[in-house]
Amino acid sequence: MSKRLFVFFLFLTLTACSKNGMVGEEPPKAMIQVGKETYETKLGSYCWSSNNQGKCVDTAGPVELLKGKNPIAIKPGKAVTFKVNYSPKPDEFDVIQFINNKDTIIPFDNGRFTAPTQKGIYYYSVIARWLDKKDKNISKGDASYVFALEVK
Incomplete structure (x- = not known):
């Protein structure tokens, strides 16, 4: 497991979930959009609080x-847009690209990032965080969403 992924999982484990939780027993589904096509992502590790109960699930990394x-x-070089149809929207995002056992945080602006220009298969984890409005150190929910792109 990479150092960044370990830090993310540690953050999920140590971050307290607010008693004023989110709706649903697990994080909402998320999609990516490329042009006019939409694709499902797979839910990875998460911590989620609903009905005054917190739940953390740890999964394998994107490749596995x-x-x-x-x-x-x-x-x-195509634009890839990440979408979560849920209110409230996540407050923070990180996008991690995995290729050849190396992970890199890539620029993510306004829910978008740009696909690589070199051919190959690239794995991604988008980490979404829902933070307490009064105390940004309290998480209401965190989730990683994984998918793979093949640049042709």
């Missing part, structure tokens, strides 16, 4: 979670 699934075919 997506074994046997076909990556999403994409042209080099």
Whole structure:
């Protein structure tokens, strides 16, 4: 497991969940959009608080979670938009790209990032955080969403 992923899981484990939790027993579904096409992501590790109960689930990383699934075919340099149909929207995001056992945080602006320009299969984890409005050190929920892109 990479150092960044370990720090994320440690953050999930140590961050207290607010008693004023979120709706639903687990984080909402998320999609990515490439052009006019939408694709589901797979829910990875998360901590979620609802009905005055907190729950944390730890999963394998993106490469292991997506074994046997076909990556999403994409042209080099295309815009990829991350969407969560849930209110409230997450307060913070990180996007981590995994390729050849190396992870890199990539720029994520206004829910978008740009696909690589070199051909290959790239794995991603988008980490979304819902924070308490009064105390930004309290998490109402955190989730990682994973998917793979194949630049052709």
